[in-house]
Amino acid sequence: MKKNxxxxxxxxxxxxxxxxxxxxxxxxxxxxxxGRIILKVGNEGAVLKHLLETPWVEEEKEVWTGEHKDITLSxxxxxxxxxxxxxxxxxxxxxxxx
Amino acid sequence: MNKIPxxxxxxxxxxxxxxxxxxxxxxxERIKNLSDRDLKFALRTNNNLEIQRKVREIIxxxxxxxxxxxxxxxxxxxxxxxxxxxxxxxxxxxxKTILLEVVCPSTGRIYHMYPPNQEAKxxxxxxxxxxxxxxxxxxxxxxxxxxxxxxxxxxET
Numbered sequence: 001m002k003k004n005x006x007x008x009x010x011x012x013x014x015x016x017x018x019x020x021x022x023x024x025x026x027x028x029x030x031x032x033x034x035g036r037i038i039l040k041v042g043n044e045g046a047v048l049k050h051l052l053e054t055p056w057v058e059e060e061k062e063v064w065t066g067e068h069k070d071i072t073l074s075x076x077x078x079x080x081x082x083x084x085x086x087x088x089x090x091x092x093x094x095x096x097x098x
Numbered sequence: 099m100n101k102i103p104x105x106x107x108x109x110x111x112x113x114x115x116x117x118x119x120x121x122x123x124x125x126x127e128r129i130k131n132l133s134d135r136d137l138k139f140a141l142r143t144n145n146n147l148e149i150q151r152k153v154r155e156i157i158x159x160x161x162x163x164x165x166x167x168x169x170x171x172x173x174x175x176x177x178x179x180x181x182x183x184x185x186x187x188x189x190x191x192x193x194k195t196i197l198l199e200v201v202c203p204s205t206g207r208i209y210h211m212y213p214p215n216q217e218a219k220x221x222x223x224x225x226x227x228x229x230x231x232x233x234x235x236x237x238x239x240x241x242x243x244x245x246x247x248x249x250x251x252x253x254e255t
Contacts, residue, residue: 012240016122016148021240039242048237068204069255071235073242081241083228086212087145088195093214096228096239097118098147 006057011037011080013053014098019065020053023073037080039073046073109136117144121153129156138165147209147239154210162210168197174221177254178203182221198224204238204255 006022008029013020023029023039025046030038039046050068055061083096105114109132113120117140121129132140137157144150154162168185176182180201187195198213198221215227232249233241243249 012238014148015118015146021237038245048235048240048242050237067202068238071237071242071253071255073235077245078234079231079243079245081229081231081233081243083239083241084214084230085145085147085228086195086214086216088193088212089143089145094145096147096211097145098239 001060003057006060010053010057011048012082017065017098018053019050019067020056021068022049022051022056023047024049024062025073026075027073039078039080041073041075041078043075045075047071048073108139109133118146118149121149126156129153134165137161141166147211151207151209154208159208166197171196172220176200176203176221176225177251182225184218184221184224196224198228200225202238 009023009027010020011023023046026042026044027046028040028042030040032038048071049062050065052063052065055063084093085096087094105112108120109128115123121140121144137153141150141153141162144153163185166185166187168187170183171186172184174182180203182201183199185197185199187197196213196216196218197210199208199210201208211228213224213227215224218224218227229236229241231243232251233243234249234252235242236251236254
């Protein structure tokens, strides 16, 4: 797998801890016209993992952070739904950042 | 992240960075010694959940909730039996805000977040509003929803 493909498989990342939520396995990740991220999981299935970002992107090494166990995704189509927060300063709903 | 475009006085220094970066740069000792006024400003302007947790662990839960003038309005257990609490915060302008306290099922760490549903009366209502639609899987701050079929939360880690 090429580096840009590994990067594309990252759904979310931690700003200060170097972790990321990555989908590995038989999956195509696409964006629809509204910018929503869609996961098309093939017959071999896929796994959502919580890995250190640099070893994953640079060397395709799966180094588990020790947080958030793997979640197996069976074949099918899924939407990525980011967690959201209310920001009392701007009075807006924003994507949760950790 | 809250980008603050102008310099501002905080803990005796002028800063032009966003609050998340400032708190990330500060030593534990300096955070611990911040005045209640500065801490309140920092907690209300930082929106990085990990940094918020770090600050709360440095200053202690009791001081954190006291600074925010937080009052418990609802308590319940989540799906795996961890306690959740819903707080109401009144700031100096007497603006009410709802704050949700949850325990991460993976790490056991406590997190506080402002739920999008600021009218929520229960922890469950508040928690559900932190995802824009029903999800099947939750992996920290990542939700996954099946495109077709039922979306009942079956795994949360």
